[in-house]
Amino acid sequence: MMEGQDLAIDRISDLPDPLLTHILSYIPTEEAVCTCILSKRWIKVWPSLRVLVFDDYIPQSGYLTEGEYRQREAKFLRFLDGVMFNRESTPLDTFKLAWTVNQWNTHILVCRILRCAVMSRPRLLSIHINTDTVFDLPNSIYTCTSIEEMSLWLEPERHDPHNDNFIGLRSINLPFLKKLELGNINLDDNLMRMLLSGCPLLEELVLLGCFLEMNMISFNVLKKLVLNYCCQCSTLLEISCPGVVTLIIRSKGTEGITLKNMSSLATGDFSFEVENEHLSNLRLLGGLSNVTTLNLDIDSENVMDFLLADIPNCPTLKNLKSLELGVLHMMYDYDWNLVACLLQNSTNLKDLTLHFYPIEDDYNAFRYECLEVVKLSFPGKTVKLVNELVRDREDVEGTASVEITAKIIILECEGEDQGSSSAMVPTAERT
Template structure:
């Protein structure tokens, strides 16, 4: 305690050490704040008056300008929008640097329903400053009319994210139809809540010659054809409206897609693929997929990690029938099957026998209602060729009543399992005899 008092008497706790930092360090600190918070630091001291003007990140969030609770009505909203527009204008005019690293605009109007065009007009001015990253999020906005040409011709962009949710109504997407595209440096493109014509998507992809990451979420696009030698990561979580999905990406490493419920999915030329996640929804016309789905799974034979999430009860039978001529999954180390029932075990059985390097098997959300089958008896496996000597780890989650039946089925195909993890217990070094002892 004596040392603390002595130190305090020297005034060490009263020194403003942050203000004494070099200008570039203080500017870097402000880059982690929103633009409004950064501007507010001008009142700290003379040293801070213009520091915010040198920050290269512009982050505008409409929720930083909350209306007072006692204000209501159309006039109050108009005043609120006017103040927000004036703030954006003043920031752009008073900046000391002409460079922008990140431009972030969050317009979530669930509470205020502002006229977003008042702010969207400034997007073109920001794009002229050459930002490296642009992130625009619109939530339930009115009168949206973004300057898409300014965004899609900003050659300095490396990362572009547009999240455009216009209405609580289902399938209400914002149309993106750029007249021209010049994104020569863009490596990451993330679109959420948009609709595009076939020609517009082709134009967009052709204008991104070095694209490495493509994310399409909640989008309405009927035909998607992706042919790229640079793409490494593809996430497509809006497959319900796709009539045709063709992917040819020789350098793709990660793939996460929903198989179209109405159209045709074709995966070609993917020798570099390491990690794949495939969601196969319940299908109305399952007959179309009797030949399509096995070919789709075959195209993933080089992966090291595979996740299959499916709601189609006939999938295992269809795949088992057509898997007889399938190539071996010689690189597969981690396999996850989601929404599997015991009658679906033919699918797990196939991978156990065709994946010589398989180390981890995860069965998530195993369904009791899909598990109407007889339990394997204690005499041992009768129809299984024990191809696998050892499997390191098995993880099981779902309905606990079918855990033992599933383990029995696994032990019909694997001599020794290192560990079996369930929500209720963990078994180490499990064999047929030890499990039933």
């Protein structure tokens, strides 16, 4: 090659179309479509995209004027319509739509776009719509046999018990669906029955902010169940899923939950954050017989009262290796009764993490022999607590006593005397 000759070579354009479309699937769809201006070679590339992601979601606190909303939406609609009806008939792998609907008549176009997407037989379908207009999604969404993962989010929240099925569901036939995520949607027993019969391979169910008008969640093949900040209408929700391996429940208010037939449960993560005067019952411990990892976060006195009443149902936790408890209060004996119950029933426990409220002058201590690692997380001064955790002492009246000889790891510590704690802990390693 002669000196000074232009060495620039367009190697990317020489790649085959399938490889180019695969590369474009990793960038936003809007940018992928814009590659058509590069050269004639690229004009025929983007229509074969198998991953389409459209995101025009604007939070309600988006601070746009009505005119700005309309202008933005009109531009987004033109782009969305142009892409969907000018692409090739290539089957889709992924279709994601996040859209803030501001005009009352645009829901018609939403359904049109979604029908077009379903006709392309996607493997993953995600719909996140923010609208004040109540409308039904096309039923073809729930009968698309190619879908393996689905996410439906409708905002703002519409916890209206008189609205039977806000998503307009009439039937379900999703024979290959393995993961389903629903956000801010009303769910009743009838819908759960349709899910059970129409999704025979469903392994993961995630409910976020949903309104639960049901008495039972029962799946035999489900492996993971997540209930995040859902509202209950019934007085007691029974969860009976013998195949579930992971169960996550986070609640700011619940009527009652009971676990039954949870023989495969290995990981339990439970969080109850505030006082709930409507709580009628809570039976968790009986469903934990085979857990290996347990996180129990209780920031509510009445929730703790129900758990204390549930102690007689606590089985031997022979498989439990890692236990995380919070938020504990050093002044309340009932905290330690629950801790003692779990420790006494956990004969093979190796890793214990405790999260505390700020420490007061009056507190109790416990000791345990078999642990390998103890993690402590709490604000305030730590030395006094650490010394009590590892020092031999007589039982505090009304409180169980076990001896800790494990390595103690302080996750958080604030206070003037934390620097001297290392020398004051003779039986534990301070890290």
